[in-house]
Amino acid sequence: MAQRNSTQKKRIAAQARRGTLSHAWLVPGGSAGSREDLAAYIAAALICPDREAPCGSCAHCVKLAKGIHPDLIRLEKLPDKSGYVVEQVRDIVRDAYVMPNEAPRKVYLIPNAEDMNPNAQNAMLKIMEEPPARSAFILTTSNSAAILDTVRSRCTEILADGEEDGLGDEDKYARAIFDSFLRRKPADIASACTMLEKAKLEREEFDSVLESLSMLFALKIRGEQDSDARKRLFEAKEEADELLRRRLSNNTGAGHTAGALAVKLARLAK
Ligand SMILES: [Zn+2]
Incomplete structure (x- = not known):
């Protein structure tokens, strides 16, 4: 079976080589696992400083694979909430102005971005409109219709493979x-x-x-x-x-x- 999201990954790697990677991504489609897979690849392409990013072998890539890279910040829902709250997004906005710890960029990953209510999405929009130089954002979603058009228009959308693959x-x-x-x-x-x-x-x-x-x-x-x-x-x-x-x-x-x-x-x- 072909590697999951292989066409998309080729395109991302080519953009990384050219230095034209977008700083804002929306990953819809596929299954949750497939979206995670693609989002992780985008994050690695943004963080790995190698010319052939993501190289998979540098210190950054290794930390990413272990889930311990300090410059990949993953938004998690608060234990008693079904969606993200606007304060969490405001924390991201503040944090994005702080320099990365060790990577060229700080990457914020927001899984199931449809769980941000319009207030939270609008807070997110502000930072995506004028992102600090060394920040990037990856949103995944199972329902892109729930993402505000204004947010979508800031993002490069890339569809994750479904389970059937090979398409x-x-x-x-x-x-x-x-x-x-x-x-x-x-x-x-x-x-x-x-x-x-x-x-x-x-x-x-x-x-x-x-x-x-x-x-x-x-x-x-x-x-x-x-x-x-x-x-x-x-x-x-x-x-x-x-x-x-x-x-x-x-x-x-x-x-x-x-x-x-x-x-x-x-x-x-x-
Ligand atoms: Zn690397």
Whole structure:
């Protein structure tokens, strides 16, 4: 079996080499374990000072693997609370201005960021808007629709592998949009399309998402008995095909295409 999140890790390592790693990440999708795996890799890429970060063998990487690196700060819920409280986020904000102990950066990991209420998320937003030079933030979530748009817009989103694995990135984004369409929830569709936009895929990768999506619709149409549902799927497929055509002929950008896809699919899903 392929290594979990291997495509994503390759992309992160390439960014680390180029020195273009984002300081704010949102990791949705997959299982809790898969999100943890990907978040840990991002943290290591941000902290390891090696040119081939994360090298896996330097003192930083070793401490990270043992869970004892002082510059990886993991937010934990207070024992009697079901969500994070705004004071915890304010502590992070204060702490982020203090220099790292030994690494080039301090990294704050917030698992299940959907458990931050809007107050806490807004406190988080402030620090993400103007992050101190040597800080970075990784949020994981099982429900990206519960993350404020303002917070999401600050983050690079990277989708964690599901348990099925072996899917390319393109297929995962297509699958997320397809599933949201089947659930007929406009908010989920918007969320899945935002995720695609924020993934900052290469041009061909993005085009493949539209191709995969069209194929998923086509496969579903074949097995669908209900004529309304079949019509809906058919029109959704047409929209995906049309957006791909426009991208190929007019060089339409990823943001515009993902936005148009969200609007069109949400309308059809109603
Ligand atoms: Zn290292």
